Amino acid sequence: MEKGVCFTGIPSAEELAKAPGVPARSEMNKGPVAVIECVQEIPCNPCEAACPSGAITVGSDITKLPVLDAEKCIGCGNCLAHCPGLAITLVNVNYSETEAAVSFPFEYLPLPKVGDEVNAVNRGGEAVCKGNVLSVRMPQSYKQTCIVTIAIPKKYVEDVRSMELPIKRALPEPAAKKEIDKSSLICRCEELTQADIEKAIEEGATTLDGVKKHSRAGMGLCQGKSCERLVARIIAEKTGQKVENLLPATHRPPVRPIRLKVVDDDADIE
Ligand code: SF4
Ligand code: SF4
Numbered sequence: 001m002e003k004g005v006c007f008t009g010i011p012s013a014e015e016l017a018k019a020p021g022v023p024a025r026s027e028m029n030k031g032p033v034a035v036i037e038c039v040q041e042i043p044c045n046p047c048e049a050a051c052p053s054g055a056i057t058v059g060s061d062i063t064k065l066p067v068l069d070a071e072k073c074i075g076c077g078n079c080l081a082h083c084p085g086l087a088i089t090l091v092n093v094n095y096s097e098t099e100a101a102v103s104f105p106f107e108y109l110p111l112p113k114v115g116d117e118v119n120a121v122n123r124g125g126e127a128v129c130k131g132n133v134l135s136v137r138m139p140q141s142y143k144q145t146c147i148v149t150i151a152i153p154k155k156y157v158e159d160v161r162s163m164e165l166p167i168k169r170a171l172p173e174p175a176a177k178k179e180i181d182k183s184s185l186i187c188r189c190e191e192l193t194q195a196d197i198e199k200a201i202e203e204g205a206t207t208l209d210g211v212k213k214h215s216r217a218g219m220g221l222c223q224g225k226s227c228e229r230l231v232a233r234i235i236a237e238k239t240g241q242k243v244e245n246l247l248p249a250t251h252r253p254p255v256r257p258i259r260l261k262v263v264d265d266d267a268d269i270e
Contacts, residue, residue, distance in 0.1 A: 021038050043063050043221060133150055
């Protein structure tokens with residue numbers, strides 16, 4: 001299977017190596033620092049405004065990846081709870097002689113308690129090692145998301161990014177299948193609803209490229225980064241195909257609008 005966040009939901013090593021929000025290990029060794037594992041160019045930037053020290057820059061083109069200036073990061077952790085993608089952790093490599101501390105957003109109940117021993121997990125949710133809960137806090141600036149900090153053996157600091165639920169909960173009974181609201185927005189850039197995507201499929205489109213050509217889903221500013229997985233699920237449901245067998249749609253540059261002045265110096269409008 002192809003690797004990368006578009007295919008598995010988990011950023012690959014290559015994507016992380018290129019992400020401008022991930023500090024070099026030499027920067028991590030200096031003290032607590034944000035690790036921004038944001039690898040998709042989607043329209044999003046709350047991390048930038050959440051940083052009190054100007055360490056994060058997205059800029060006016062909000063589809064750009066956040067850039068971290070590790071020198072400016074004071075390790076406050078503000079950006080963690082403000083990221084809707086839960087893509088940011090705070091890493092303190094030198095928490096103690098043998099342990100590192102990793103802080104991450106945690107949006108499940110029950111919350112752990114300080115002193116609990118938990119299973120620390122990697123980006124894919126697989127248990128990596130044991131961790132001890134050092135703190136559990138609700139940031140004043142964003143009270144909906146809890147920030148948990150755990151201590152783990154230093155050697156796992158590159159892998160651990162969250163923890164398992166403190167207790168296993170019984171899975172709820174499967175809910176009766178809900179009627180899907182056909183007016184739900186699927187492609188935000190082109191303002192296409194569930195009904196629009198289904199119509200494209202009913203008219204014969206059975207692939208992501210086919211739906212794109214019929215409806216323009218994925219042709220907008222984000223180039224399908226927000227809607228592609230949703231469209232794939234709708235195609236799979238309506239045609240009986242497996243999501244993992246659907247090929248990604250072709251991306252065709254230029255992918256962003258440019259000002260007329262760029263192509264014509266004499267253009268009267270910007
Ligand atoms: S941890 Fe604090 S200082 Fe560092 S990038 Fe996040 S908000 Fe900015
Ligand atoms: S808030 Fe999170 S998802 Fe949005 S740009 Fe910043 S790091 Fe990426």
